[in-house]
Amino acid sequence: MSVEGAHAGSSPVLEVRNLVKEYQVRGQGGVSRGIVQAVSDVSFQIESGESFGIVGETGSGKSSLASSILQMPRPGSGEVLFQGTDLVRLRGRELTRARRQIQMIFQDPFGSLDPTWRVASIVAEPLAAARSGTTAQRQRRVAEVLELVGLDPARFAARRPRELSGGQCQRVAIARALTLSPALIICDEAVSSLDVLIQAQVLKLFERLRAELGLSYMFIAHDLAVVEQASSRLGVLYLGKMCEIGASETIFADPLHPYTWALMSSVPVPDPAAPRPRVGAAMSRETPSPMAPPSGCRFRTRCPRATALCGEREPPMRAMAPGHSVACHYPLDPAARAELRADAAVPWVDADVKPGRTLQT
């Protein structure tokens, strides 16, 4: 999306520190079957005006991270500093007020809109809930945000969701998210269900809104092409752990973590007629259960470089270059990447998959 460094000198809009979210899983009769470690000691920050991507396979904890940031439900521990205030410590009205500044957009454009409501009421709903403005002021704001997302209010305000296409529905969801002028929008697979052409249009819309309104995004996706296009920096999640954080360009070109390398290598040269590449599509070994993650490094059961140390000690996140951090005892260098590419015995990368990527949508 934007050029890395465009936000130099800006302050973080969001700072997540050591966030933990676990779910108690119960079987019949309420008997505890164990604890899912969905988000484990995750830390990162999003600068004001930047789009930060979160990428990871299904079940890696992306949605749990998003809901924990919003305190819905609350995380087990950690801090969520939004514009300097820790949301974990806020209660009642203060939390509600702070939450209005963070809006979510979900994957399913139809499912996220009430089918019985008209577009104008859907978009005005956050204003009504916040008891903000008069009816006339709300109508003006609805028209304003519909125009911002490229929907003519005269044509669309009175329609119901079933009278809209998938792309138009997602534009309505974006308009609704904008009504209260939020500082941060969390997009959880927001373009995943749209076809490629519409997806490209909606991604362009997100970028235009970021540039025009100074918005910040946390852009969650399991589609690498989307995350690369939508985010200037990104974090890679594996089994609830952050593996690598850095500028998108750098991470795609020079991944340091073996898992990141495997993800990047699983993106084939695109064929517009072929199904979109998915994270981990080329990985053949099963992900361990989040109820019993491996000791030490959680990726060690799938990692071709694992040693005894990887099972004994968890690798801490450490900076390898300005703005580029990795949690691995043996980060990759160019020689190690070449070795991995040449190693036909690497079991978790499909032989047909071309290393590197040439992405274009």
Ligand SMILES: Nc1ncnc2c1ncn2[C@@H]1O[C@H](COP(=O)(O)OP(=O)(O)O)[C@@H](O)[C@H]1O
């Ligand atoms: N409410 C819940 N109760 C129990 N386990 C959950 C709940 N929500 C998510 N999980 C589990 O937490 C892990 C992370 O899930 P999720 O955050 O949805 O991942 P992602 O969004 O990356 O697919 C998964 O193992 C999932 O099954």
Ligand code: SF4
């Ligand atoms: S710490 Fe060890 S097991 Fe984990 S990714 Fe690095 S080399 Fe592989």
Ligand SMILES: [Mg+2]
């Ligand atoms: Mg999810």
